[in-house]
Structure formats: C-alpha cells, structure tokens
Amino acid sequence: MTPREQIFANIRRSLGSTSAERPRRMIVEERLAQRPAGVLPARATEKSARQRIALFVEMAEASAATVATVPAAEHAPAAIAEFLRAHNLAPRLRRGTDPRLGNLPWERTALEIATGRSFGDDAAGVSAAFGAVAETGTLVLVSGEDNPTTLNFLPDNHIVVLDVSDVAATYEDVWDRVRDRFGAGAMPRTVNWITGPSRSADIEQILLMGAHGPRRLHIVLIDPEAAATEPVEDSAAAPAGSTPAEPRVGSTLAADPKKPGEEKPADPEQKPDPEDEDEELDESLDESFPASDPPSQTQP
Amino acid sequence: MTAHFTSPAFKENAHQALHDPALQRALGNVESGFIAKRRKAADKLPEFEALRDSARDIKNHTLAHLDLYLEAYEARVTAAGGQVHFAPTAEDASKIVVDICRRVGARTVAKGKSMISEEIELNAHLEAAGVKPIETDLGEYIIQLRGERPSHIVAPVIHLNRDQIESDFRRVHRDLPPERDLHAPESLLAEARGVLRQKFLAADVGITGANFLVAETGTSIIVTNEGNGDLSQTLPRVHIVLASIEKLVPTLEDASQMLRVLARSATGQEISVYTTFSTGPRRPGDVDGPEEYHVVLLDNGRSAMLGGEFREMLRCIRCAACMNHCPVYHAVGGHAYGWVYPGPMGSVLSPSLIGVDKAGQLPNASTFCGRCESVCPVRIPLPKLMRHWREREFERHLSPATVRSGLKLWGFFARRPRLYRLATRAGMGALALLGRGKGRFRTLPFAGGWTATRDFAAPEGGTFQAQWAARKERA
Numbered sequence: 140m141t142p143r144e145q146i147f148a149n150i151r152r153s154l155g156s157t158s159a160e161r162p163r164r165m166i167v168e169e170r171l172a173q174r175p176a177g178v179l180p181a182r183a184t185e186k187s188a189r190q191r192i193a194l195f196v197e198m199a200e201a202s203a204a205t206v207a208t209v210p211a212a213e214h215a216p217a218a219i220a221e222f223l224r225a226h227n228l229a230p231r232l233r234r235g236t237d238p239r240l241g242n243l244p245w246e247r248t249a250l251e252i253a254t255g256r257s258f259g260d261d262a263a264g265v266s267a268a269f270g271a272v273a274e275t276g277t278l279v280l281v282s283g284e285d286n287p288t289t290l291n292f293l294p295d296n297h298i299v300v301l302d303v304s305d306v307a308a309t310y311e312d313v314w315d316r317v318r319d320r321f322g323a324g325a326m327p328r329t330v331n332w333i334t335g336p337s338r339s340a341d342i343e344q345i346l347l348m349g350a351h352g353p354r355r356l357h358i359v360l361i362d363p364e365a366a367a368t369e370p371v372e373d374s375a376a377a378p379a380g381s382t383p384a385e386p387r388v389g390s391t392l393a394a395d396p397k398k399p400g401e402e403k404p405a406d407p408e409q410k411p412d413p414e415d416e417d418e419e420l421d422e423s424l425d426e427s428f429p430a431s432d433p434p435s436q437t438q439p
Numbered sequence: 440m441t442a443h444f445t446s447p448a449f450k451e452n453a454h455q456a457l458h459d460p461a462l463q464r465a466l467g468n469v470e471s472g473f474i475a476k477r478r479k480a481a482d483k484l485p486e487f488e489a490l491r492d493s494a495r496d497i498k499n500h501t502l503a504h505l506d507l508y509l510e511a512y513e514a515r516v517t518a519a520g521g522q523v524h525f526a527p528t529a530e531d532a533s534k535i536v537v538d539i540c541r542r543v544g545a546r547t548v549a550k551g552k553s554m555i556s557e558e559i560e561l562n563a564h565l566e567a568a569g570v571k572p573i574e575t576d577l578g579e580y581i582i583q584l585r586g587e588r589p590s591h592i593v594a595p596v597i598h599l600n601r602d603q604i605e606s607d608f609r610r611v612h613r614d615l616p617p618e619r620d621l622h623a624p625e626s627l628l629a630e631a632r633g634v635l636r637q638k639f640l641a642a643d644v645g646i647t648g649a650n651f652l653v654a655e656t657g658t659s660i661i662v663t664n665e666g667n668g669d670l671s672q673t674l675p676r677v678h679i680v681l682a683s684i685e686k687l688v689p690t691l692e693d694a695s696q697m698l699r700v701l702a703r704s705a706t707g708q709e710i711s712v713y714t715t716f717s718t719g720p721r722r723p724g725d726v727d728g729p730e731e732y733h734v735v736l737l738d739n740g741r742s743a744m745l746g747g748e749f750r751e752m753l754r755c756i757r758c759a760a761c762m763n764h765c766p767v768y769h770a771v772g773g774h775a776y777g778w779v780y781p782g783p784m785g786s787v788l789s790p791s792l793i794g795v796d797k798a799g800q801l802p803n804a805s806t807f808c809g810r811c812e813s814v815c816p817v818r819i820p821l822p823k824l825m826r827h828w829r830e831r832e833f834e835r836h837l838s839p840a841t842v843r844s845g846l847k848l849w850g851f852f853a854r855r856p857r858l859y860r861l862a863t864r865a866g867m868g869a870l871a872l873l874g875r876g877k878g879r880f881r882t883l884p885f886a887g888g889w890t891a892t893r894d895f896a897a898p899e900g901g902t903f904q905a906q907w908a909a910r911k912e913r914a
C-alpha cells in the first residue's frame with residue numbers, strides 16, 4: 140500500500156465508509172457546486188453602496204492603514220507624491236504593469252517610476268487592488284505580472300490604488316468576482332487579503348508596527364462621489380495623508396434600513412470628539428446591532 | 440529520531456514553573472491581554488455566536504466526508520501544477536521535506552510559523568541533513584536562538600521578558616555593535632527585521648504551515664500579522680506547505696466563515712493583517728513567486744482519531760483561546776505541558792498523538808472550570824474530552840496507586856447511598872467538632888497534599904445532601 144492509500148484506507152475505516160456510496164459523493168459534489176454562504180455580518184450586508192464605502196474607510200483606518208480619497212484616477216499620482224512627501228520619502232516608487240496604473244498621468248508629478256517585481260531595494264511599492272471588503276477594511280490583491288506579490292511585502296511603504304466600484308460588502312462577494320475572472324474552481328497563484336500594515340505582538344504582547352512587511356499601508360481611493368459624504372476636510376486629528384474619519388462615523392452607522400424604529404435619528408450637530416473616536420464607534424456599533432439581533436443567515 | 444517530550448513529568452514541570460519568577464512575570468501578559476481583546480472583538484460582531492455554530496458545522500461536515508474532500512483537494516492542487524505528498528507518520532513528513540530540499544540542493548530554508556513543523560521536529564531532521572532552517576516569525580526566531588520550544592501556539596515567546604530576548608540577541612548577533620541600545624521592544628523588532636531580511640532573500644526553499652486547505656480550489660491559506668510567511672513563500676524557488684489532513688474545508692465560502700472566528704478568537708483582531716491564499720506555483724507570465732509548490736499532508740494518528748470519541752478535537756483551528764482563558768495555563772505556562780501543544784487543546788490532543796501513557800498527566804491538569812469550552816470558536820467540548828482521557832487512564836491502570844485506591848474507596852460508598860450519607864454525616868460531625876472555634880485546619884491526616892499550601896475549612900452545618908433535602912422540603 141502506498142502512503143496515500145494507507146491514509147485513505149484509515150480515514151474510510153474510521154468513517155465506516157467505502158467511498159463508493161453515491162449519497163456521500165453527491166453531498167460533497169453539491170456542496171462544492173453550490174457553495175452555501177453561511178452567516179454574513181449585517182454590519183456590511185445591510186448597508187447602501189455609499190455606507191459600504193464609508194464602512195470600508197472606517198475599518199481600514201481602524202487597522203492603521205491611511206486613506207486618501209481622490210475624485211478621479213488621474214489625481215492618484217499627485218496623491219501618491221503627496222504621501223511620499225509627507226513621510227519624507229524620496230520621490231521614487233516601483234509598480235507592476237497593470238494598465239490601471241500604467242495609464243495614470245505620472246508625468247504630471249516629479250516621481251521616478253520603476254516597474255516589475257521588487258528585490259527588496261524599494262522604499263515604496265504601488266499596486267492596484269483587485270477589490271476590497273467593507274466588513275473589515277480589507278484589500279484584496281491578486282498575483283501576476285500586473286501586480287507582483289513582492290511589491291505587497293518588501294517595500295517599507297505599500298500604496299494601493301483602489302476604485303470605489305470594487306469595494307464589496309463581504310469576502311463572499313469578492314469570491315464571486317474571482318470566479319468570474321479566473322473561472323469556477325480556479326484561482327490565481329496568490330490572493331492576498333491585506334488589512335493594515337505589518338505588525339507583531341510577540342514581545343511581551345506589546346503591539347509593534349512594521350515587523351517583516353510594510354511599515355505603512357496607504358490606500359488611494361478613487362471615488363467620484365466622495366464630496367457627498369465627506370464635507371469636512373479637517374486633518375488636525377488624522378495622520379498625514381489620511382482623510383478624517385470623524386464625519387463618517389455618524390454617516391455609516393446612523394441609518395440602518397432594517398430597524399428604522401429602533402434607531403435614534405442622526406443628529407447632524409452632534410459630532411464625536413476626535414479623542415474618543417474609537418469609543419464612540421464601539422458604542423455606535425453596539426447600539427446599531429444589539430446582541431439580540433438575529434443573524435442574517437445560518438449555516439445549513 | 441523519536442519525539443521529545445517531558446509530559447510524564449508534568450507535576451515536576453509545573454512545580455518548577457510556579458517557582459520561576461521571570462516566567463510568572465511574563466505569564467501576567469496572557470491574562471491581561473488576550474481575554475479582554477477577544478471579548479471586545481466578539482461583542483462587536485452580533486453574529487459571532489452564530490458564526491461559531493457555523494464554524495463547528497463546517498468542520499463536522501468536512502470531517503464526515505474527509506476522504507472525498509481530500510480527493511477533490513488533491514485533484515485541484517495537481518491541476519494547478521502543484522504536488523501533494525501523503526505522510527502517514529511524523530517521520531514520513533520530515534523525510535519528504537528533507538528529500539525535496541536535497542533534490543533542489545537547498546542550503547537554507549526560510550520557515551513561516553508552523554505547529555506541524557514542531558510536531559514532526561522538522562528542524563532537527565533538516566539540520567541532520569545539512570540544511571539550515573531559519574525561523575522567520577519573530578517569536579519562533581527567538582525560540583530558535585534559545586533552543587527552546589514555543590510555549591504558546593500563537594505567541595511562542597509569551598514566557599519571556601524583553602531583557603531575556605535582548606541578551607539572546609546580543610549573544611547571537613555578534614557582528615552588530617555591542618554598545619547599541621536594545622532596551623526598547625521596537626529596537627529588538629527592528630534588529631530581527633534587518634537580520635532576517637537578508638536570510639529571506641538568500642533562502643532556497645520556503646516552508647509554511649496552513650491554517651486551512653480549500654477542496655474547491657486546491658488552495659492553502661496562511662494567516663499572519665508580520666508578513667514573514669508571505670516572504671517565506673514568495674521569495675525562495677520552492678514553496679513547501681506543511682499541513683495536517685484535518686485542515687480541510689470544502690469551499691472559499693466555508694474558509695471565509697472560519698476566518699471570521701479565527702482572528703477574533705486568537706488575538707481579538709477583526710481579521711489578521713495578512714490572509715494569503717496560495718494555489719500552485721508561478722504561472723506563465725508571473726515575475727515572482729515559487730517555481731515549485733508542494734503540499735505535505737500529515738496524518739500522524741488523526742485518521743484513527745476520526746473514528747473514536749476524540750473526533751471532535753479534529754475541529755480545532757489552533758486559535759489558542761482555550762489556553763488564553765485557562766487558569767492552569769496562566770499558572771504554569773506552556774512548557775510545563777512537556778510537548779508541542781499546551782493548554783486544554785494540548786491536554787486533549789497530546790494523549791491522542793503521543794499516547795495516554797506519556798501524556799496522561801495533562802488531562803488531569805484541569806480545574807474543569809469550563810472556560811475553554813465557552814470560548815472555543817468551533818465549540819469543542821474540551822472538559823468532556825479531558826474526562827474521557829481520565830477514564831481511559833483509569834481503565835488502563837495508568838493512574839497512581841493512591842488515586843486508584845482513593846477512587847475505589849469513594850466508589851464503594853457512592854454505590855451505597857445510605858452508607859454514604861451515614862459516613863459523610865459522621866465524618867462531617869467529627870471534623871466540625873474538632874475544628875470548633877478554629878474554623879480551619881492547618882494539617883489533617885491523609886490530606887497533606889491539600890494542607891501543604893492552604894488551610895482546610897472546618898465544616899459548618901449539615902452535609903450538602905442534608906441541606907439539599909431540607910431546602911426541597913421548605914419549597
């Protein structure tokens with residue numbers, strides 16, 4: 140018996156099965172074909188498109204990423220140049236050959252651009268995101284010549300250009316898009332979910348940023364309707380290059396279409412103190428989604 | 440090579456741990472950090488309890504069809520250009536890895552964090568074959584410098600303080616200026632980052648573990664915060680994934696359900712910084728990534744567990760919530776458990792993997808407070824499973840003679856309720872009489888184990904059964 144046969148024989152003996160049983164095979168084939176979704180967080184699924192964007196930004200910032208919003212793709216190079224300047228970095232970067240990056244008007248900036256994979260000598264890498272997930276502020280990147288994986292991990296500063304139309308509510312939404320692009324059952328070599336910059340808490344449980352991967356993660360969000368939800372440009376409390384989270388806390392969480400009766404009306408005058416932003420957010424989340432809420436779906 | 444363990448000496452290990460002031464200081468970080476963070480993350484997600492049910496159901500479903508999902512997984516890995524190797528034993532798994540390293544002429548191997556690698560003692564096998572393994576997770580790197588084992592499955596150096604790590608770095612990083620300031624944890628991290636960056640770029644083979652394997656697509660998933668696993672698997676020419684057979688889930692949707700409970704249970708994060716899905720080697724046109732992709736699937740006793748009363752343990756996703764909430768772990772730390780897996784999950788898993796004759800002490804190291812089960816993201820009934828091991832231990836005459844005769848004596852009375860009531864009433868009365876005025880005993884015959892470290896309270900009032908009967912009458 141080969142080692143493979145030995146393991147399969149042991150498993151089947153333990154399960155009391157022969158592997159030839161039709162019903163068992165059908166159950167497995169059906170599950171792989173239908174892919175039931177399970178429990179999905181209402182915090183993301185019950186949002187309008189605009190609220191979903193605000194939730195993404197809020198969660199990404201909570202993970203210590205910074206976000207700059209630009210009204211059109213052509214403004215991305217300037218936003219990237221501004222980020223590098225704000226952090227005292229040389230105006231140099233490396234990117235993949237993704238046409239979404241290649242077509243940007245880099246010549247309008249003084250940036251020195253290299254393309255291709257990184258060997259660890261680059262201070263800044265720029266990628267175009269395949270998508271993003273609002274529920275946790277997660278970026279989704281896929282490997283390939285367009286966006287080499289080494290750019291996600293070797294440069295100290297990782298800058299990701301993200302189109303607002305690619306921001307999904309849940310991980311599951313992104314899997315549907317991956318299947319559309321690469322075919323059912325197939326995957327690109329690597330899919331990276333990235334939520335914030337690298338960190339470690341191994342020493343005495345103290346959280347330290349910049350372990351092996353990038354020390355900074357900066358998201359350039361292309362959002363033509365940004366002005367509608369971001370009326371205030373106040374960067375006093377926010378890190379350089381970041382858009383302020385303050386007005387968004389209210390706008391994301393105030394309106395919950397499922398429970399209009401339970402919701403306190405949003406008070407436009409009442410803005411959270413920037414110092415207590417996190418606490419305010421936690422409380423708002425608690426108020427919006429009390430623990431007694433029924434889950435949106437349960438696993439079969 | 441045989442497995443190295445000190446589990447049979449748990450009592451001695453625990454005794455030493457309790458008298459180690461540096462360890463006790465470091466262990467304070469377990470209780471103060473993990474518990475509140477997990478609570479906060481769970482409270483923020485109203486669906487968390489439903490997700491725990493979902494995660495449990497996914498794992499149960501997969502385990503019940505494990506042979507078929509393994510077949511589907513293997514076919515997908517092969518279709519993507521990868522290779523699946525089956526390893527019935529720990530020895531087999533190490534040999535497969537060593538053979539791949541030899542074939543490609545590997546001199547150094549960059550390793551992401553992998554508990555399976557610890558289980559099969561891969562580093563010793565690699566070194567014996569002249570291949571240098573380099574642990575790249577910050578905690579695992581420190582462990583390797585010290586020649587120790589991780590004391591926690593998520594935070595390997597939770598048993599250490601920064602000054603201990605500083606002296607290790609000074610001892611090993613000899614080419615750096617001795618007068619450098621290493622006191623701040625930030626400088627320790629920066630130094631490790633600098634040293635390891637060179638090693639990533641020079642490594643010939645990268646080895647990672649896997650948090651999950653996806654049958655639908657032939658994908659392996661790793662979850663990290665540092666990014667070391669990604670560098671380990673992206674830069675070298677060959678990527679080897681080490682995983683045990685129960686890591687399988689059916690689909691990407693199922694994996695997403697599991698990921699929603701994993702980080703929240705482990706570190707209290709909404710999601711870890713890096714969740715990486717890898718499927719096969721470099722594709723045509725790719726400018727980076729490994730040229731070879733191997734998966735080594737380890738059984739090592741798990742297929743046998745599948746048919747027995749410890750099957751539920753195979754749901755474990757290694758989040759460490761059980762040990763983070765365990766009063767015994769808080770008191771003695773992970774090394775006292777004597778093998779790779781500490782805490783409640785280790786107390787159930789280790790006897791399955793290395794034998795109840797060697798690890799039988801571990802299921803006894805429990806207060807049965809039930810906190811582990813109450814936080815387990817896949818709802819493994821850990822206290823029940825520990826009780827099963829205690830029964831096995833008793834059946835196989837592995838318990839010490841004093842325990843056996845004590846239990847026999849108690850069993851004799853317990854089967855005779857009248858005699859039991861009579862004896863307890865008499866015993867209680869005698870103790871109450873003796874202890875009158877003092878309220879407690881400093882020493883008691885046959886109870887030295889108890890009174891050596893604490894007083895024994897003198898009974899007051901009737902026995903529990905008597906009080907219970909009286910209470911029922913009143914109601």
